[in-house]
Amino acid sequence: MLRPHARLLLSAAALALVSCSGGTGASAPEAAATGEPGEDGVLEVTGTDNLQWDPPALTAPAGEVRFRLVCADRVNHNLVIDADGDRTTVAECGPGGEDDGTLDLGVGEYTFVCTIPGHESSMRGPLTVG
Numbered sequence: 415m416l417r418p419h420a421r422l423l424l425s426a427a428a429l430a431l432v433s434c435s436g437g438t439g440a441s442a443p444e445a446a447a448t449g450e451p452g453e454d455g456v457l458e459v460t461g462t463d464n465l466q467w468d469p470p471a472l473t474a475p476a477g478e479v480r481f482r483l484v485c486a487d488r489v490n491h492n493l494v495i496d497a498d499g500d501r502t503t504v505a506e507c508g509p510g511g512e513d514d515g516t517l518d519l520g521v522g523e524y525t526f527v528c529t530i531p532g533h534e535s536s537m538r539g540p541l542t543v544g
Contacts, residue, residue, distance in 0.1 A: 448473055451480070456514070460484040461491035461528060465536045472541045476521045479543070481505055484512045491533065495541065496525040503529075519543045 449469035451457045457479060460468045463486070483493040483505035492506040495517055504515035521544050528537035 450474070456480045456482045458482040458484060459493060459526065460486050461489075461537065463487040465489075465528075465533055467526070467528075467537055467539050470539045472526060472539065474519065474541065474543050476519060476543050478516050478518050480514065480516050482512060482514050483507050485509055489533075490530055491528045491537070492530060494527050494529050495519070496527055497522070501527075501529070 448471040449457060449459060450473050457472055457474050459472060459481065461484070462468050468486075481493055481504045483491060485491050485507040488509045490506070490508050493504045493513075493515070495502050495504055502517055504517050505513035507513040524541040524543060526539055526541045527534050
């Protein structure tokens, strides 16, 4: 049988071990969300206050892709699809607004960007069409 102070020491060691285990602590960051067309077939992307896209990546089926640009912040944004340097503006909106547009896209990898001066460096993301 263990002595009382040995039992206390073992209990403290067990508690320390449990406290150091992964348990409910911070987990690894989740992968970035990818936007897909909703039930209405529209692929929605939002320009946010910190000059970022939400979601940061998009996927769509090949063919006519319907886009909705939402400006959730206090500045203008546009949604431009870049196909190896060939750029097409799909939608434009002002603060608090939204705009829809369509573009026929073949299978491939594209980039979506906001070309408003000062926005493009942080407002760009991959668009996978397949």
